[in-house]
Amino acid sequence: xxxxxxxxxxxxxxxxxxxxxxxxxxxxxxxxxxxxxxxxxxxxxxxxxxxxxxxxxxxxxxxxxxxxxxxxxxxxxxxxxxxxxxxxxxxxxxxxxxxxxxxxxxxxxxxxxxxxxxxxxxxxxxxxxxxxxxxxxxxxxxxxxxxxxxxxxxxxxxxxxxxxxxxxxxxxxxxxxxxxxxxxxxxxxxxxxxxxxxxxxxxxxxxxxxxxxxxxxxxxxxxxxxxxxxxxxxxxxxxxxxxx
Amino acid sequence: xxxxxxxxxxxxxxxxxxxxxxxxxxxxxxxxxxxxxxxxxxxxxxxxxxxxxxxxxxxxxxxxxxxxxxxxxxxxxxxxxxxxxxxxxxxxxxxxxxxxxxxxxxxxxxxxxxxxxxxxxxxxxxxxxxxxxxxxxxxxxxxxxxxxxxxxxxxxxxxxxxxxxxxxxxxxxxxxxxxxxxxxxxxx
Amino acid sequence: xxxxxxxxxxxxxxxxxxxxxxxxxxxxxxxxxxxxxxxxxxxxxxxxxxxxxxxxxxxxxxxxxxxxxxxxxxxxxxxxxxxxxxxxxxxxxxxxxxxxxxxxxxxxxxxxxxxxxxxxxxxxxxxxxxxxxxxxxxxxxxxxxxxxxxxxxxxxxxxxxxxxxxxxxxxxxxxxxxxxxxxxxxxxxxxxxxxxxxxxxxxxxxxxxxxxxxxxxxxxxxxxxxxxxxxxxxxxxxxxxxxxxxxxxxxxxxxxxxxxxxxxxxxxxxxxxxxxxxxxxxxxxxxxxxxxxxxxxxxxxxxxxxxxxxxxxxxxxxxxxxxxxxxxxxxxxxxxxxxxxxxxxxxx
Numbered sequence: 001x002x003x004x005x006x007x008x009x010x011x012x013x014x015x016x017x018x019x020x021x022x023x024x025x026x027x028x029x030x031x032x033x034x035x036x037x038x039x040x041x042x043x044x045x046x047x048x049x050x051x052x053x054x055x056x057x058x059x060x061x062x063x064x065x066x067x068x069x070x071x072x073x074x075x076x077x078x079x080x081x082x083x084x085x086x087x088x089x090x091x092x093x094x095x096x097x098x099x100x101x102x103x104x105x106x107x108x109x110x111x112x113x114x115x116x117x118x119x120x121x122x123x124x125x126x127x128x129x130x131x132x133x134x135x136x137x138x139x140x141x142x143x144x145x146x147x148x149x150x151x152x153x154x155x156x157x158x159x160x161x162x163x164x165x166x167x168x169x170x171x172x173x174x175x176x177x178x179x180x181x182x183x184x185x186x187x188x189x190x191x192x193x194x195x196x197x198x199x200x201x202x203x204x205x206x207x208x209x210x211x212x213x214x215x216x217x218x219x220x221x222x223x224x225x226x227x228x229x230x231x232x233x234x235x236x237x238x239x240x241x242x243x244x
Numbered sequence: 245x246x247x248x249x250x251x252x253x254x255x256x257x258x259x260x261x262x263x264x265x266x267x268x269x270x271x272x273x274x275x276x277x278x279x280x281x282x283x284x285x286x287x288x289x290x291x292x293x294x295x296x297x298x299x300x301x302x303x304x305x306x307x308x309x310x311x312x313x314x315x316x317x318x319x320x321x322x323x324x325x326x327x328x329x330x331x332x333x334x335x336x337x338x339x340x341x342x343x344x345x346x347x348x349x350x351x352x353x354x355x356x357x358x359x360x361x362x363x364x365x366x367x368x369x370x371x372x373x374x375x376x377x378x379x380x381x382x383x384x385x386x387x388x389x390x391x392x393x394x395x396x397x398x399x400x401x402x403x404x405x406x407x408x409x410x411x412x413x414x415x416x417x418x419x420x421x422x423x424x425x426x427x428x429x430x431x432x
Numbered sequence: 433x434x435x436x437x438x439x440x441x442x443x444x445x446x447x448x449x450x451x452x453x454x455x456x457x458x459x460x461x462x463x464x465x466x467x468x469x470x471x472x473x474x475x476x477x478x479x480x481x482x483x484x485x486x487x488x489x490x491x492x493x494x495x496x497x498x499x500x501x502x503x504x505x506x507x508x509x510x511x512x513x514x515x516x517x518x519x520x521x522x523x524x525x526x527x528x529x530x531x532x533x534x535x536x537x538x539x540x541x542x543x544x545x546x547x548x549x550x551x552x553x554x555x556x557x558x559x560x561x562x563x564x565x566x567x568x569x570x571x572x573x574x575x576x577x578x579x580x581x582x583x584x585x586x587x588x589x590x591x592x593x594x595x596x597x598x599x600x601x602x603x604x605x606x607x608x609x610x611x612x613x614x615x616x617x618x619x620x621x622x623x624x625x626x627x628x629x630x631x632x633x634x635x636x637x638x639x640x641x642x643x644x645x646x647x648x649x650x651x652x653x654x655x656x657x658x659x660x661x662x663x664x665x666x667x668x669x670x671x672x673x674x675x676x677x678x679x680x681x682x683x684x685x686x687x688x689x690x691x692x693x694x695x696x697x698x699x700x701x702x703x704x705x706x707x708x709x710x711x712x713x714x715x716x717x718x719x720x721x722x723x724x725x726x727x728x729x730x731x732x733x734x735x736x737x738x739x740x741x742x743x744x745x746x747x748x749x750x751x752x753x754x755x756x757x758x759x760x761x762x763x764x765x766x767x768x769x770x771x772x773x774x775x776x777x778x779x780x
Contacts, residue, residue: 007632010645043628045497055636056646061628063500064636064646065493066523072456072490073497077628079481080454080501084629105486263436263608270436270610278436278608281760284461284546303698305607306763 002026002033007057014053018212020171020197021118025054027174028089028116031181037085045074047090047099050125050199051118054089068098075111085185088115093123093131096152100132106190107161114184115192117154120199128202139206155233155241158192163244165191168233171198172219176238183240196223245298246368247307249323252316255287257357260382261314262293264361267380268372269297277305283319290319312367314360316342329363331356340399346392355385355392362396434612440465440508440605442575443534443598445613446582447506448473448480450620452532454505456483456494458513461546462602463536466508488513492520492533499531500635502627504586508534510602511553512542515560522561523637524595525661530623532585534598536605539760548760549602549692554739557597558713564658566665568592568672569713571599573694575609579616581710584672587621592668594661599712601735603692603762666714674710677723685775686727688744693735693757697767703779704731712740715747724748731755733770735762 006029015022032042039060046055048067055062065073070088078086095103095117106113122140123129129142133154137146158166165187167180177195184191198204198215209215226239233239248265252258259280266278274297283289294307313325315334328337332344340363342356349355358381365372374390381389437445444466447455455470457463467484474482481503485491488509495505509517514535524531537553539545553560557569568588570581582598589596638646639654647653678701687704689697694708707723709716724730730748732741733755741754755770771779 039632040629043501053646056634059632061631062634063497063527063628064634064638065496066519066637069489069493069520072485072493073500076454076456076481076483076494076497076505077501079483080498080503081627081629084501101486102490105490266608267436270434274610276436276608276610279603280606281603282547302609304695304764305609306603306692306696308763308765 002029005029005032005038005059007059010057013057015050016201018198018200019050020120020195020199020212021051021054023171023174024089024116024118024177024195024197025057027177028087028181029058031178031185035182035185037185041083042085042087043077045070045077045086045088047088047094049091049094049123051089051091051094068094068102070094071099071102071106071113071115074113075106075109078112082112086113087185088113090115090117091124092117092119092121092133096154096157097132100152103157104160107158107164110161110163110189112188113190114181114187115190116181117192117194118197119154119194120197120203121151122199122203124199124202128199128206140203154192154194159241159243161190163189165189165240165242166233167191167193167240168196169193169238170196170219170223172216173223173238176225180240187242189244245296245302246312247310248295248312248314248364248368249307249310249325250293250295250314250316251320251323252291253287253319254282254285254289254291256291256316257354257360258282258291258293258316261357261361261364262295264380265364266295266297268365268370268377269295271376271380272370272372274298275301277302279305292320312364314364316357316360327367329360329367345395349395350388350392355388358389358392359396359399362393363399365393366397366399433614434610436608437575437611437613438465438605439575439578439600439607440536441469442578442611442613443508443582443600443605444469444473446579447532447586449579449618450504450583450586451622452504452506452586453479454481454495454498454503455507456485456491456498456505457507457509458485458488458491460488460510460513462538462605463508463510463513463534465605466534466536488516489520492517493523495531495533496520496524496527496529499529500628502623504530504590504623506532506534506586508536510536510538510546511540511544511550511556514553514556518556518560519562521567521595521597522563522565525561525565525567526563526637526639527635528593528661529595529635530589530593531595532582532589532598533595534582534600536600536602538602539758545760547602549604549735549762550758550760551599551601551691551693551735552737552739553599554712554734554736555742557599558743565594566662567597567713568594568665568669568711569597569599570672570674570710571691571712572710573604573691573708575607576611576613576616577710578604579611579613580618581674583618583620584674587619588668588672590621590623591671592665593625594665599691601692602760669711669714672711673716673719675716675719676706676708676710677719678706679723679726680705684727685729685731686724687771688730688732688740689734690740691735692762693733693767696762696764697733699764700767700771700779709740715743717747720744720748724750729753729775731771731774733757733767
């Protein structure tokens with residue numbers, strides 16, 4: 001039962017009603033249950049931010065690291081005990097801004113890790129500051145005149161490695177998300193799952209969404225499946241690109 | 245107790261000379277301390293080694309007044325020693341054109357540092373077989389290195405521009421554990 | 433076997449003796465020899481793991497992860513890298529992770545003098561990370577001590593469940609001395625906590641309770657935790673009270689020095705009483721008080737601008753005379769000169 005993997009006694013969670021992280025956690029638990037992953041063979045490493053709280057709600061050994069440092073910690077854990085499945089769950093800022101250098105080197109060293117990136121385009125927990133994946137011109141608490149830069153192209157960054165696995169999906173596309181997770185976890189190497197997710201309170205509302213549900217509908221409308229066999233995902237396409 | 249300072253610049257072989265000498269002395273049963281004091285550059289900056297050897301464990305590895313100073317370049321200042329052996333032009337005690345001899349006798353300037361090592365060994369009075377020496381020398385160019393050390397060990401006046409006849413001749417007696425000094429007539 | 437061993441080499445061999453099986457690091461003078469020894473050792477067999485991290489932030493965090501996964505882990509760096517690692521050190525104290533950080537000190541601040549010895553990170557070991565924490569810090573002064581106190585550092589880490597700092601400096605790290613490490617007997621404290629993958633624990637940098645559950649708004653729980661950790665560290669420290677003291681009935685001055693400076697001032701034993709802390713932190717309060725009792729003057733001679741002197745003053749509530757040896761020039765002549773100046777008499 002996937003619920004065995006959740007610390008239900010600690011619910012309700014700290015996340016805002018409608019937050020995408022909760023849904024990612026459920027999908028992850030379902031996939032772990034399907035794959036037979038539990039506290040004897042799996043460790044979850046979380047970063048700082050709302051996403052990081054996930055570690056505390058799952059019934060496995062977990063580490064809630066310093067901001068940006070999930071990858072060095074996870075790689076070391078895997079190196080010491082290769083029999084463990086090591087799953088990293090973190091946010092876009094934690095992974096691609098302060099954690100950016102480690103992400104870069106993960107594409108080079110290709111450690112056997114699965115990374116779930118809760119990509120909600122914002123630093124939610126601190127109040128809604130712009131992040132490395134915030135689209136240009138988006139108004140946030142730290143970009144009141146609109147974000148001045150283009151967002152990082154995570155796909156291209158992951159593709160810097162000789163071998164790579166980059167999955168793009170959204171919280172709305174639950175079945176697709178689960179399939180991405182299954183393949184990512186099974187892959188013996190670095191697998192990055194970029195999950196577009198909704199932060200309603202500190203991001204969505206400022207953009208004009210009235211509810212998380214509206215944001216999910218927006219994901220449904222905006223994101224389309226990439227064509228079969230595509231080697232590059234275009235903006236707003238969900239799918240998996242891989243080499244090796 | 246013997247106190248040797250080897251001073252040069254990065255690339256001249258200060259480490260090789262000092263570490264080889266230290267290893268030889270350690271193998272002979274001495275207590276040895278070897279301390280490096282060098283500037284931050286791969287080539288061309290100050291590089292010094294302080295080598296102390298004694299029968300007893302060594303308290304202070306930093307040398308104030310050396311028994312012998314080997315000066316391969318003048319990057320370091322303020323060094324004091326009873327006897328100085330140096331590259332041409334760097335002192336008024338015993339000048340040996342290491343670079344020149346390195347090229348002349350062994351084809352490369354850098355073998356001068358092995359000649360210097362040999363000279364130091366002779367001054368200290370270390371006797372080791374070539375087999376023992378080969379064990380501690382660098383792996384590259386083994387024959388040239390041994391020959392250069394042997395050459396430096398047996399350096400005679402006619403090999404040198406200015407001669408080994410120096411103003412002060414010192415005899416070092418390390419066997420008693422005390423550095424002894426006794427003036428001696430220069431030998432011809 | 434008796435042979436010439438380098439200080440940094442002795443640290444590495446001590447780590448191995450203590451059971452270390454994981455090293456992550458970043459090359460930085462004058463500690464890089466330890467990294468190279470680690471990679472060479474890792475190549476000899478699968479039991480020892482090595483990562484050359486992309487930066488010190490990664491290295492420091494990697495050894496935390498490795499420790500939680502069950503390995504005795506360590507890293508080695510110098511001042512600038514040590515500064516980068518401070519957050520991870522704090523994390524190790526908050527999450528209670530046994531590991532060892534080796535800092536082979538050089539002149540700072542910042543890039544400073546990469547090859548010159550200094551003792552300028554003393555206060556950084558105490559206050560470098562945010563928050564209140566109670567680090568254990570050791571500082572050997574010889575090649576043999578590098579070996580012994582590397583083992584001690586790992587043992588203290590296991591007992592205190594915290595990151596222990598092993599200090600060294602550019603001179604000690606690169607010093608070669610004749611030693612026989614095989615003859616040195618040491619005890620090794622085994623790992624007690626179960627590794628990751630055996631339970632349902634959360635290890636976190638957040639303030640937390642006994643179960644590891646984040647408690648980010650409970651002052652009572654926090655204080656209880658902090659004082660529990662403090663007491664544990666003090667109890668462990670009491671078992672590692674390493675220092676040397678040579679009384680001198682004919683002197684009115686106690687000369688305190690440590691690390692390479694204590695080697696250089698050793699010949700002054702006829703003129704001063706000498707105290708050498710090997711455990712730098714927690715302060716050797718009772719020991720210092722006892723040894724300093726009969727001496728009118730206390731001098732701390734160190735390769736920084738009065739960092740340990742500051743701690744001694746605070747601990748003893750007595751004035752301390754400072755003799756700094758700065759910029760990598762550490763020798764007896766300068767020590768005598770500095771002492772003469774500060775004591776206003778000839779020290780020769």
